Amino acid sequence: MPDLTKLPLSVTSFRDFAANALIYVDKTDLVADLARFRNPFFLSRPRRFGKSTLVSTFHELFSNGLDKFQELKIVTENLWNDKTYKVVHIDFSQIKENTAARPFETKFYLLLQSAFKAAGFTIAEDKDVIAAFADTIGTEDNGTLVLLIDEYDAPLTAVMGDKKEFEERRALFSEFFSTIKAYSGKFRFIFITGVTRYSNTSIFSAFNNIEDISFDPSYGTLVGYTQEELEHYFKDYLENAVTELNQDLGEDKYTYDSLIAALKLNYDGYSFDRRCRHHVYNPWSILNFLKKPQEGFLPYWLDTGGAKPSLLVNYLNTFIDKK
Structure with missing residues (x-):
């Protein structure tokens, strides 16, 4: 491990x-x-x-x-x-x-x-x-x-x-x-x-x-993890996640490639350049998943308030309070 x-x-x-x-x-x-x-x-x-x-x-x-x-x-x-x-x-x-x-x-x-x-x-x-x-x-x-x-x-x-x-x-x-x-x-x-x-x-x-x-x-990739960075720096942790998930499920459901596909589905998709040339993973979600892969693909970023649009929520509340 x-x-x-x-x-x-x-x-x-x-x-x-x-x-x-x-x-x-x-x-x-x-x-x-x-x-x-x-x-x-x-x-x-x-x-x-x-x-x-x-x-x-x-x-x-x-x-x-x-x-x-x-x-x-x-x-x-x-x-x-x-x-x-x-x-x-x-x-x-x-x-x-x-x-x-x-x-x-x-x-x-x-x-x-x-x-x-x-x-x-x-x-x-x-x-x-x-x-x-x-x-x-x-x-x-x-x-x-x-x-x-x-x-x-x-x-x-x-x-x-x-x-x-x-x-x-x-x-x-x-x-x-x-x-x-x-x-x-x-x-x-x-x-x-x-x-x-x-x-x-x-x-x-x-x-x-x-x-x-x-x-x-x-x-566009100044922060966040690119696909290449994810597989280069965390390869051992990704392979460990395959093992942990399969053990938890009691079957060989995941391979390395299918794990990567699942990570893309859950934690990829963020692009911060106007031409959408680059996509990055949210580091907080990736690191939490790699630490506890047996927990599955939880919405770590959302659960800690990272994805909460505080500016928008507070702005809308200024109107709600006036009702």
């Missing part, structure tokens, strides 16, 4: 992959291709598709170089020769919940403070959060910073039904992104992820030079 502890369930940190020799689906050729550019990028993908792992990979690459990338494509194919940078990594999903005890602006400030502290900076506490943020990056030399923002939209989606709170958060984000744009020369690379793009909130109109690669065919 293959080692089930090597399946990277609930692991998003690139360093954790390396430290624990977990299975890492190597997309560092795409990472290197994207990271060579100096304009800001935005990537939209559903939850549990690997956005946070991707952001963590950028973080490791820009902050520490190639030390942890040995035997990956970015090294074996000699795809990277850049220096290291100060990296500010912000995960807005950490402050999406609304609490009376601590207003959002306070949580926003503390998150920025923590992110900059981790990068070796200190944000002054005697100014408002955006002014302090501007002062901090304003003293840096041009092209010396990297900014990584994961799940930027999580705090907005969480309060979609609260018009006042949503507007307050939207205004803060708009000011924040306007500041980033004003100091864009300070950044070597900016990468932002989210589930959706709030095009009508002025966030991206304030930061209007960002390139949206969400449906760019060149990056």
Whole structure:
């Protein structure tokens, strides 16, 4: 039986992959291709598709170089020769919940403070959060910073039904992104992820030079597992699944090929490029299935809320509440 502890369930940190020799689906050729550019990028993908792992990979690459990338494509194919940078990594999903005890602006400030502290900076506490943020990056030399923002939209989606709170958060984000744009020369690379793009909130109109690669065919497989990746990195686990399923059923129902067909039927079919050239599997569903194949083809992504269209649900609820 293959080692089930090597399946990277609930692991998003690139360093954790390396430290624990977990299975890492190597997309560092795409990472290197994207990271060579100096304009800001935005990537939209559903939850549990690997956005946070991707952001963590950028973080490791820009902050520490190639030390942890040995035997990956970015090294074996000699795809990277850049220096290291100060990296500010912000995960807005950490402050999406609304609490009376601590207003959002306070949580926003503390998150920025923590992110900059981790990068070796200190944000002054005697100014408002955006002014302090501007002062901090304003003293840096041009092209010396990297900014990584994961799940930027999580705090907005969480309060979609609260018009006042949503507007307050939207205004803060708009000011924040306007500041980033004003100091864009300070950044070597900016990468932002989210589930959706709030095009009508002025966030991206304030930061209007960002390139949206969400449906760019060149990056259609940047997250998720392709068929080739599935069979290359998880072949032993797929063969084990055939054995486990047949034992559970008490008959030789599944072969390797019929298992692949069943996986395609249940977990494949996602395409994130405008030409539909590429299809990918949902990683969360695949990893859970491979860990417990005897449970069958359960809707793991749906059961954990990954497939729930929170933005649409919250938007519709704003109308239901008015009835």
